[in-house]
Amino acid sequence: MAGNLTRDEAAQRSRLLTVHSYTVELDLTTGADTFRSTTVVRFDCTQPGASTFAEIAEATCHEIDLNGTPLAADPHGRIPLPGLAAHNTLRVVADVAYSTTGQGLHRFTDPVDDRVYLHSQFATADAQRMFACFDQPDLKSRYEFTVTAPADWEVVSNSSPVTVETADGARRWQFAPTPVLSTYLTAVVAGPYHVVADEYRGTVDGEEVVIPMRALCRQSLAPHFDAEEILDVTRRGLDFFQAAFGMAYPFGKYDQAFVPEFNLGAMENPGCVTFTETYVFRSRVTDAEHERRASTVLHEMSHMWFGDLVTMSWWDDLWLNESFATYAAALAQSSATRWADAWATFADAAKARACRQDQLSTTHPIAADIVDIRSMEVNFDAITYQKGASVLKQLVATIGTDTFLAALRRYFVRHAWGVATLADLLAALTEQTGRDMTDWSAQWLETTGPNTLRAEFTLDESGAFSSFAVVQGADPQHPTLRSHRIAIGLYDEKAGELVRRHRVELDVAGPRTEVPELLGQARGDLVLVNDDDLTYAKVRLDEASLHTVLTGIGRIGDPLAQAVCWGIAWDMLRDGELPPARYAQLVLAGVNTVASAAIRRNLLDQAVAATRHYLPAGRREAGLTALAAGLLDLAGTAAPGSHEQLAYVRAFASGAASPEQLAVLEGLLSGTANLPGLVVDTDLRWSLLRRLVTTGRGTQQQIDAELRRDPTDKGRSQAAACAAAIPTPEAKTAAWHAFVAGEQPLGTLGSALAGFHAPEHAQLTEGWAQAYFDVLTNVADTWPSERTQTFAKGAYPPAQARADLPALTEQYLAEAQPPAWLARLVREGRDEVVRARHILAG
Template sequence: MPGENLTRIEAQERRAVVETHEYDVVLDLTTGPEVFRSTTTVRFASTDGAHTFIDLIARDVHSITLNGRSIDPAVAFADSRIVLDGLAAENELVVEADCLYTNTGEGLHRFVDPVDGEVYLYSQFEVPDSRRVFAVFEQPDLKAGFKFTVTAPAAWKVVSNSPTPEPTPLDGDRATWAFERTPRISSYITALIAGPYEATFSELTSASGRVIPLGVYARKSLWQHLDADYVFEKTRQGFAYYEDKFAYPYPFAKYDQLFVPEFNAGAMENAGAVTFTETYVFRSKVTDAIKERRVVTILHELAHMWFGDLVTMKWWNDLWLNESFAEWASTIATAEATEWTEAWTTFNAMEKTWAYRQDQLPSTHPVVAEINDLEDVQVNFDGITYAKGGSVLKQLAAWVGIDAFFAGVGAYFRAHEWGNTELGDLLAELERTSGRELGTWSKKWLETAGVNTLSPLIEEDAEGNITRFGVVQTAPADYPTIRPHRIGIGFYGLEGDALVRVHHVELDVDGDRTDVPELKGRKRPDLVLLNDEDLAYAKIRLDERSLATAIE
């Protein structure tokens, strides 16, 4: 039996017979501390006469109605699935169930604040946990519009992907919020956050001319510590940077950022309703490193609004690309659009160093992992998938050129907006904007493991002038791939107590040895640095003179 797992083959088979249109999800959060009532209406097309299943994790399923026909839950519901037989060309499915709150950060998390006893809820649906809240075809390539209607205590704030509407009062200090339907998005980036959150609001004008409402939320007992104005400032800087570089306006109606308790990750890119760990609500003085990391995280999640939410991977094997792109984009945006101009240095010290360590262990593997089912997702995302993936994406941007890279990304968003893609779709756009063939690059960088070593080969005459300069590339015996690199070479000279760059060239390196004739005839400097500007993902060696200078 499948349990709670889903294989890639099952997802492909389901996608072949199902096309989702829209969900109406009605939730009652006033039914007690353990369960909430969930009523889902799904409208979808199907191959006439086909059979498939929809996903749901629930304590009790009260009723299932398919195209007006009642289905016995005792027969159809098992192993987190509801079997659907005899489908029509167009279908309407209604499922009424009682679902469980969690305290594990999966599905709808329920937290009781020990300070004041207040109850706070928030959703966390990545990878396969929207099915803990409503019946859903739980795979990223079955996108739909989602309309949430939520009944909750009238004193609460309720937030979802669409702008929060005025609530309709009910009896007993309850109210109902009826949200507008979202654009076509994947189920894992839908969101519901509810409780007596404190909030403050602002707005910005998008490149499209639309006014985008902004919100920042946190629980009452932490509100005094939240520097919301700074969060808004970094958000505005990120919006301006991404809309300019992507040449694509922000795609959603509003942008809320919510700091939530007991969050089991750093943040989550729910469309228009990003959740963050409360670690980023600083209750005392923190280091600059932590301040910078928060800015990178804010811009990481904002980048996902385009790469991940607007355009989404077909299956979880491309989750590495989702995260690597957001890490690359947030780092360059932090370095170029905020006061944290040394963000790439932090990236090298943290992510890249982590990747180098992981890539030299027996457990290393290619960046592109084979994700056969949902269980594979949980075990395959590590320092290779995230940190090396981000480092390799930085090298790709250098390989094609930063202007061509941004142009290709913008073209990718325009070509695939509201759709689903694979890695090849992005590479195709980058090939068009850069003129470079990237199939070979992708195979060598993403489908093989290991890290190369680059060493300088320097010969000089009696006067200290370079007569020959080359870059030698080697690979470990277990992972012998020789890769193409775009690198900088820096010449540095001692000026008093300072080491100053006196010359710099940027070039492609490929094969076992690459000669650099443009450095011939130059005076040999005190220090030669391969991979100057840290574009490439490779181990770097110093020649003897450079090593002595560095040690000194």
């Protein structure tokens, strides 16, 4: 297993070393289990005679040579390097294991045609699973890769190949030296990939810029690959970011590979971006999926400057990468693509995820304290991404977009090809704005928990405001009151639509901020605090405004204002202030007025989840039946074959409950029933079957038959989820044993666990609650971290399980004393159970 580098170890090594170059040769023709890796590292030491270490993991080392002296690796994958000279050369020859967990160089065999595909994934510290290195972000260097691969393979890396030679049935790819990069940003993708090539042409500062660009996927997905849209978004993103950052794309070429069994949504390897191939749509999808993919493309592209050109010194500042990229993607998407309402999607979905994470007992500051690699692996969360982006959006609302981008240009020029810290970014912002950013950082980046904002006012006899204030509150456990830049909108109903009549923008601070600008204004039908979604905060409406939203959210014409109100309603549900059935009714009444496909999908998912998870067992079937009836009505009235129709049918398929509704699912699956224009394709068939299985109306024989129709890796994942969802003790036992024996591939484990823990099966699975804690006690130090994390999150029992679940959790934490990263995941499971039970009790 790869080691767990600490921050102190990294800092000490960084003080000692300057790394000049890596020469890495990989032979991918040596068999199905391992590949040959030969690495030569050239580096200097500031204290000759000192000692340090390099890393190589999951490897059998045949040769380790430091300046002519043979060495050996230790059992933990570290290579001790004693007695360093001023100038050093380390050479390591090893057979390294291919990964099946997505960490390192991952190997996948396509079940459709038996073709083999490889891709690397090195964040946070898994480059050592492919070549010997100093695996930390601040020891940047140049890399020269040479790869020997089967003759029919395509090989892609960060730079372009300079020679490709064929010999003995194989091809040898030699790549140009890269610019200076961190180890975690290097990449190799290899296999018989389908390639679509194009180029970008643009102008930056009057100079023509030409960038070769390609999109890749495996051969069996090529018929479904809409590379033209992906490359169009890429072209628009390059136009936008080069203009916004005042700097040409710095890495020469732009390849984007959609790879199988990828653990993340995407990874920003410069010149060789990797994506989950779920973004290759093999079945018809709604525009929400297209919008999400475009957002991911733009997110990774922004990293080329913020993260790749300028890299964080250590993982404490991961937010400098991810918060920025999340913000920048929405900015680019709203400015340069057809998804002009991207900020509305952000307000509805991203803010909800941030607020959920920020209210857990494990919440942490955006600028987190990361003491080692394992601590970082669980910090790829909604605080690092969505809350951080929300806070940046609030900062931009305060200082202005042009000023913010000008500060970024300072930052890029000053730190190009190097590393930087939060202090460096704050310095650039301070210089550009003329204001000290220390207090802003202390308030927003170094504290936890959301504030709550609400309007408090009185009216005169005419219905106009005689007093108006914004009141700010905070959770007693996170009592910080912050300065917020907000807008307040006053909305009136006109011709059946709620239209903003008046808007004020102001700063609020402390527990109470008077708003004299609103005195004398008529109250209207809706008083919306945080109109335009400028700040990150929870919002509560006054009683009359809440009534307006609950009875007419669909009449709010502005997409962003409507999204803010949808977010308020969801947050109230999560806080036990809005009954789940009432929330479902709100969605049914207003979802057909939502312009954004992404928001529509999110609302439908939330309505089904609220009904399945937050209604007591005795009321759940009736609640689902009512919701599904409304969804089927919406599907029937939507335009035949439209994205809206597909979205409603998908939601119906996940919530159908009554015998009549399940019969509709059976008819759609068998072809004996239909909706005009609806195509029941592969992915929809699995959705229909999974609900039938979950409710006891589908069988293992049907699952097997469907898998024969779809013998792909995605089909295997869907089949595993369906098998785990069979509501019998025998099926649950078989699924559990597959989980704990490691028989369930990592790529299917999460979906299978979701099938196992369907809320309808709480009584069936309550006996596995203690087994969950027993497994964690036994595997925390032996399973790969990705599998442990997936199991810890996905196998945590649902709220409907044993009444003593919180107590069992505390007992496990006290007795097992798990590492902090694992304890955090378990505590988050407990927190969600406590919250769900509060809602259930309402």
